[in-house]
Amino acid sequence: MAGNPESMTFIPGEDPGDFALGLPNHPSDLSRLAAYKLRMAKMPTGYNVAEKFPWWRKVHEVLRAEDKIVLLRPGWQATFENASDHDVEVDEIRFYMTWSRPTPDYRTRLLCKIGIPPRREIIADWIPVHSLHTENDRILIADMDAFTYELPAPYVLQRGNQFAMDWRFNAAFLTNMAIDDWVIEVGLHGWGLQDYEPISLMKPVRGWPQPTGAVNQWQTIAFEEEQDRPMRDAVITHISFGAALTTNVNPNVFEALEFRPHAPEGPDWHQGEFFAVRDVAEQVGRVRGGGAGMADCFVIHRPIVPYVLGRGEGMLVELWNHDVIAEVAADVILRGSQTGRRA
Amino acid sequence: MTINYLPFQRREVVVVPPMKAARVQTGGFAVTNIARMSSGSTKRAIIQDVIMYDAVNMYLADGCGFRVRFGVDGRNYMTEDLYDYRCYIDVQHPLKATWDWSCGKRTPYRLYPGQRMKVLMQRSPYWSDQFTTAPSVSVQFNCMKVAHGSPVGTKDGEPMMLYSTKFPQPAFATALGDLIDLDSPRLYCPKDSPVDIYSVTIPDSQFTRGGAGQIVYILDGNERPFWDSTTFVDMLNIMASPISFGYGGVLLDPDETLRADIENSDPNMNVNRTVTVTYRGVLEVEDGR
Numbered sequence: 001m002a003g004n005p006e007s008m009t010f011i012p013g014e015d016p017g018d019f020a021l022g023l024p025n026h027p028s029d030l031s032r033l034a035a036y037k038l039r040m041a042k043m044p045t046g047y048n049v050a051e052k053f054p055w056w057r058k059v060h061e062v063l064r065a066e067d068k069i070v071l072l073r074p075g076w077q078a079t080f081e082n083a084s085d086h087d088v089e090v091d092e093i094r095f096y097m098t099w100s101r102p103t104p105d106y107r108t109r110l111l112c113k114i115g116i117p118p119r120r121e122i123i124a125d126w127i128p129v130h131s132l133h134t135e136n137d138r139i140l141i142a143d144m145d146a147f148t149y150e151l152p153a154p155y156v157l158q159r160g161n162q163f164a165m166d167w168r169f170n171a172a173f174l175t176n177m178a179i180d181d182w183v184i185e186v187g188l189h190g191w192g193l194q195d196y197e198p199i200s201l202m203k204p205v206r207g208w209p210q211p212t213g214a215v216n217q218w219q220t221i222a223f224e225e226e227q228d229r230p231m232r233d234a235v236i237t238h239i240s241f242g243a244a245l246t247t248n249v250n251p252n253v254f255e256a257l258e259f260r261p262h263a264p265e266g267p268d269w270h271q272g273e274f275f276a277v278r279d280v281a282e283q284v285g286r287v288r289g290g291g292a293g294m295a296d297c298f299v300i301h302r303p304i305v306p307y308v309l310g311r312g313e314g315m316l317v318e319l320w321n322h323d324v325i326a327e328v329a330a331d332v333i334l335r336g337s338q339t340g341r342r343a
Numbered sequence: 344m345t346i347n348y349l350p351f352q353r354r355e356v357v358v359v360p361p362m363k364a365a366r367v368q369t370g371g372f373a374v375t376n377i378a379r380m381s382s383g384s385t386k387r388a389i390i391q392d393v394i395m396y397d398a399v400n401m402y403l404a405d406g407c408g409f410r411v412r413f414g415v416d417g418r419n420y421m422t423e424d425l426y427d428y429r430c431y432i433d434v435q436h437p438l439k440a441t442w443d444w445s446c447g448k449r450t451p452y453r454l455y456p457g458q459r460m461k462v463l464m465q466r467s468p469y470w471s472d473q474f475t476t477a478p479s480v481s482v483q484f485n486c487m488k489v490a491h492g493s494p495v496g497t498k499d500g501e502p503m504m505l506y507s508t509k510f511p512q513p514a515f516a517t518a519l520g521d522l523i524d525l526d527s528p529r530l531y532c533p534k535d536s537p538v539d540i541y542s543v544t545i546p547d548s549q550f551t552r553g554g555a556g557q558i559v560y561i562l563d564g565n566e567r568p569f570w571d572s573t574t575f576v577d578m579l580n581i582m583a584s585p586i587s588f589g590y591g592g593v594l595l596d597p598d599e600t601l602r603a604d605i606e607n608s609d610p611n612m613n614v615n616r617t618v619t620v621t622y623r624g625v626l627e628v629e630d631g632r
Contacts (some may be wrong), residue, residue: 125529127481127508130546133441134485300439302504303539304448304487 021044051339054196056090058279058333061075063110063321071332072315080334081314088335089306090315093153095299097128097330110328113318116307124321132301148189148240153337155263156193156238158341160229162190163236165207166260169217184257185242186221192326193233194206201230218274222338241277257286279333347630348450351388351531352578352623359409359607359616378603379416380621381595386627389592390601391446392585394621395428408616410608412587416600417529419459423487425606431586436542439470442623443542444486446592451539452627453489458564459482459531460505460540464523465558481508482525482559488536503538505530522560532564542567545579567628578621585623592624 015079057069059079072080082088116248125134157163165186188201205221223229241257259276278297309315321328357374378391396407411428414420443463445451462482487500507527532538545559561569570578595601607616 001382119583123504123506125506125508127483128546131481131483131506131508131544133439133483133544134443134542135439135441302485303504304485304539305500305502 024085035317040207040315047311053157053263054152055336056152056270056273056275056280056333057339058273058275060329061319062329063319063328064323065324068318069270071319072314080317082309082311082338084338085311085313088309088336088338088340090309090334091302091306092333093132093301093315093317094279094335095132095330096333097274097297097299097328099127101186105289109321109326110330111322112321113316115316116309116313117316119313122307126266129299129319131297134302135300139154147242147277148238149277149280150238151236154190155265157188157190157230157234157236159231159233161264162223163201163241163264164222164262166218166220166262166274168258169256169331170255181261185240187238187240187242188234188236189238190222190234190236191242193235195232199230199234220262241281254297275333276331279331280335345630346623346627347453348389348444348565349439349452349563350444351626352570352621353359354619355380357605357620358620361607362538367614370474373493374448376605378605378618380601380603380620380622381599385597387597388595388624388626389446389450389545390588390595390624391592392443392587392623393601393603394623395603395605396586397616397618408608409618412608414602414604415418415595418599419578425608426605427608428586430610432584432628433499436438438474440546441542442579444623444625445487445541446625451487451541452569452625453537453539453630454486454505454532454564455537455630456532456534460564461562462507462525463560463562464525464545465521465560477539480523480525481546482506482530482561483531484540485540485542485544486540488533488538492535493513503533504538505532505538543579546602564588565630578623 003242006286058081061069061071063069094112095112097109110121110129111119112129112132113126114123115121167184167186186203186205188199190199192199201223203223205219235339239259239261241259257277259277260272260274261269263269307315315334317332319330319332355378357376357378383461393413394413395409410425411431412420412422412425413431433593464480486503486505488503489572490500507525507530509525542562563569593601601622603620605618605620
């Protein structure tokens, strides 16, 4: 995995281009799918990917008008605390506000402060969460009906091993789920550890007609059949969720789909929590036909380099719903990776 | 003097006649109009991306009506043939008011101790006064401290933000033409280290979407304007999907010109298309300390 340290990514088959030569090779020369897969196959260089594991935390909070809350209270609510015995690198902080339209526009009404107490402050003054955007080009070329989730750190899935995930729908979508029998296509994507060739493992999952009220029922998608297991050691970089039926190209089927991955080994990514696909998906942008899609609900902050949480350290997030009238439901999600070795 | 990278944009509006009326055959290609971009600088420019939309359908990814090819005069075309604009798109914008101009983290703007960013905002005539709660006015630069003696892009730096908020801002009480200065100690470079600035974000509310609401002036540490333009929000919060020029962008020498050949490709259309072409990137400048 030796590589130019200047080069943050290695994209098989794609020359990153050179200043002196001017025009770079462009992925549009390839098919869209090929370009997409090449993008997914990018790998960080300079460290052993097997030593890194994804790490997620999230909190769902409902803030009434003029509410202020603190999402880290040591000893009481340690959701954003690094309770492991490894260092954690937080490379992304997300805010998701339940459908921020119509008025008021929660992105500008919800304020926050961020820090890693007592060591350092990051945002010490109240600032609208919407100001924390640092990314707006996270959307890769893919089928518009598919949501792709980029793992915060590549995950090594060894040959023949099983990868599984539980999935369920939350209450908000149950009514429609009972009517429509959805087929969800779940995929693992990445590249071979030895040959860098793209790997995709796809698993169609039939959405069962959910009896009303069975909110917490979940199913397990196991990549367990022979064809579902990687035939060679694979580095999984993306999980995709596709729906054959999304009426009016409406992404809301993913509004309610929640999943919980089971890696066969390695540190616990998620403390057994379910994560909404909407919270982790990259492809949350425009709804076809113009207008704004779920992207309007998102604020994604990615620092240039990750914030590092030592053992026992936590990320402080304070929220203030400045609106005098409306209630805001907000998810705050930390994404990052932890080292496999002891810190 | 060392090199610094000042973000910039150029915009050109091209009227493309309908194919039926004005199709011109040139070596087998139908080229009706050409958009050109030169930096106008004495130093080099790096073009990061280009965004094109027409007045009829701003969401070009959904219903593009023209074909295009790009190249540099005196050099090569990226593709010989003209393709539908959508074929080139490799980045889709979820309508966020953020611009990362750093071309794969290669070209940040470096701010030195003692310097500060200066941000002025102005209410545009289109800023709605429908607010029940006054919106905040804020700005945020995504930065990294530059560890002394270390190359940019390593993890030796510390992530940080320069930011400022005027909150709540009595927006609709602000007269047209009044400049809101977002001056704040938080916009100063820290004393212990230079910082590299990779991107900037300003909040857009649904009423200020698409550049209708705010006019923003950003001055760098030497009081030079970022973006000699009053369409700032529009440039960040661009309504159409951009074409990225890849990891390193396209490097233009001062005397070189980036060229886009545009063809009105709708055979059933008998009217002109007014295409707005926006090139974004960075100019190489002396850091001016």
